[in-house]
Amino acid sequence: MTWRRIKCASCGFRVTIESTELADILKTQQRVNCCVENCPGEMRAVGPVIVRPATVRRGATYDFQVNRQKIRRPRPAQYQVDDDDSDDEDGSSRRKRAKVDEDMDYAPSEEYTPAMRFTTVDMETGLRQVAPRGLKIKTTGRLPIKAAVPGEREKSTNAQMNNQPAWSYAQRCGAPNANAFQFDGQGHYEWCHMQGVSLGGYTISANLVAGHYAVNTYMSVIEEYLRGKTAYQIEVIAYCQHDDVADFISYKIHRILDGTLAMELAIDGAMKFFSANDRDRVRDAMKRNNL
CATH class of the missing domain: 3.40.570 (Extracellular Endonuclease; Chain A)
Structure with a gap:
C-alpha cells in the first residue's frame, strides 16, 4: 500500500490519501475538492509516493478530514504545518503555512494556480x-x-x-x-x-x-x-x-x-x-x- 500527499492550491491545506483512493476519485470526479469548509480549491498531489505508514500517521488524512466535515461545529482558524518526512519528500522542513479561514460564510476567491x-x-x-x-x-x-x-x-x-x-x-x-x-x-x-x-x-x-x-x-x-x-x-x-x-x-x-x-x-x-x-x-x- 502506498499514499500520496495532496495540497490545496488555494489555502495550502495538506492531507495524506491512499494512492488507490486518489486514483478512484480522479476517475469519477476529475478533481479532489479541498477538505476545508467553503474553500473552492482543488487538491493536487505533491512530492513523491509515500511508502512508510509511520509517515502517514504523522499528519492529517483525507478520510479523517472528510468525515470531520459531517460534524458541523465552529472551529477556530488554524495554521497548517508541514511535517515532511525526509525519506518521502525532498527538501523536508517544518514551515508554517498561510492561515486557513474556516468561517462558514467565507469562500476564498482563488481556486487553484x-x-x-x-x-x-x-x-x-x-x-x-x-x-x-x-x-x-x-x-x-x-x-x-x-x-x-x-x-x-x-x-x-x-x-x-x-x-x-x-x-x-x-x-x-x-x-x-x-x-x-x-x-x-x-x-x-x-x-x-x-x-x-x-x-x-x-x-x-x-x-x-x-x-x-x-x-x-x-x-x-x-x-x-x-x-x-x-x-x-x-x-x-x-x-x-x-x-x-x-x-x-x-x-x-x-x-x-x-x-x-x-x-x-x-x-x-x-x-x-x-x-x-x-x-x-x-x-x-x-x-x-x-x-
Missing part, C-alpha cells in the same frame, strides 16, 4: 483563429464578472452532465485528441465552466462544455487575469460539432461602460498544449488591450 496544469510543450502553431461555420452554438450570453459563489466549486460536474466523465463522452463523440483519463495525465477532456466559478459562474449543465485539458488550462489563465475586474462582462461561445463538446471557443470580453468589445480570444478545441510561455503571451495580449 493554473501554473499547476501547464505542459512543458508550447501551444501548437497553425491553430484556428476563426470560429467554424455550421456548428451548434452554446453560449453564456453577456455576464458580469462577480465574486465566486460559496460552495459552487464543490459541486460535481459529472452529476450535472448525466453522471458521465467528459473524457469518455468526448471519446464516444470522436472529439479530436480525446485520450482516456490517466492519473496526472494531460491529454483527456474535462467539463469546463464557460463562466468560470472564480468569475461568479455556476456548476450547472448550461454552463458546462467538454473541452481538452489544454483548453481548460487556457480558460483558467483568462479567468485568473479577469478576476475582480468588475468593469467588464464576459461572453463565452462554444461551437460544438456534438452536443456539449467544444470544437472551438470564442472568449469575448466587453466593457460595461459603453458595451464595446475589449478583446476576443480564440481557443481551438483541437489544441493539446498550453505552457507557461503561452500564459505569458496571453497575459501580455490582455495588457495591450488595457484589460
Whole structure:
C-alpha cells in the first residue's frame, strides 16, 4: 500500500490519501475538492509516493478530514504545518503555512494556480483563429464578472452532465485528441465552466462544455487575469460539432461602460498544449488591450 500527499492550491491545506483512493476519485470526479469548509480549491498531489505508514500517521488524512466535515461545529482558524518526512519528500522542513479561514460564510476567491496544469510543450502553431461555420452554438450570453459563489466549486460536474466523465463522452463523440483519463495525465477532456466559478459562474449543465485539458488550462489563465475586474462582462461561445463538446471557443470580453468589445480570444478545441510561455503571451495580449 502506498499514499500520496495532496495540497490545496488555494489555502495550502495538506492531507495524506491512499494512492488507490486518489486514483478512484480522479476517475469519477476529475478533481479532489479541498477538505476545508467553503474553500473552492482543488487538491493536487505533491512530492513523491509515500511508502512508510509511520509517515502517514504523522499528519492529517483525507478520510479523517472528510468525515470531520459531517460534524458541523465552529472551529477556530488554524495554521497548517508541514511535517515532511525526509525519506518521502525532498527538501523536508517544518514551515508554517498561510492561515486557513474556516468561517462558514467565507469562500476564498482563488481556486487553484493554473501554473499547476501547464505542459512543458508550447501551444501548437497553425491553430484556428476563426470560429467554424455550421456548428451548434452554446453560449453564456453577456455576464458580469462577480465574486465566486460559496460552495459552487464543490459541486460535481459529472452529476450535472448525466453522471458521465467528459473524457469518455468526448471519446464516444470522436472529439479530436480525446485520450482516456490517466492519473496526472494531460491529454483527456474535462467539463469546463464557460463562466468560470472564480468569475461568479455556476456548476450547472448550461454552463458546462467538454473541452481538452489544454483548453481548460487556457480558460483558467483568462479567468485568473479577469478576476475582480468588475468593469467588464464576459461572453463565452462554444461551437460544438456534438452536443456539449467544444470544437472551438470564442472568449469575448466587453466593457460595461459603453458595451464595446475589449478583446476576443480564440481557443481551438483541437489544441493539446498550453505552457507557461503561452500564459505569458496571453497575459501580455490582455495588457495591450488595457484589460
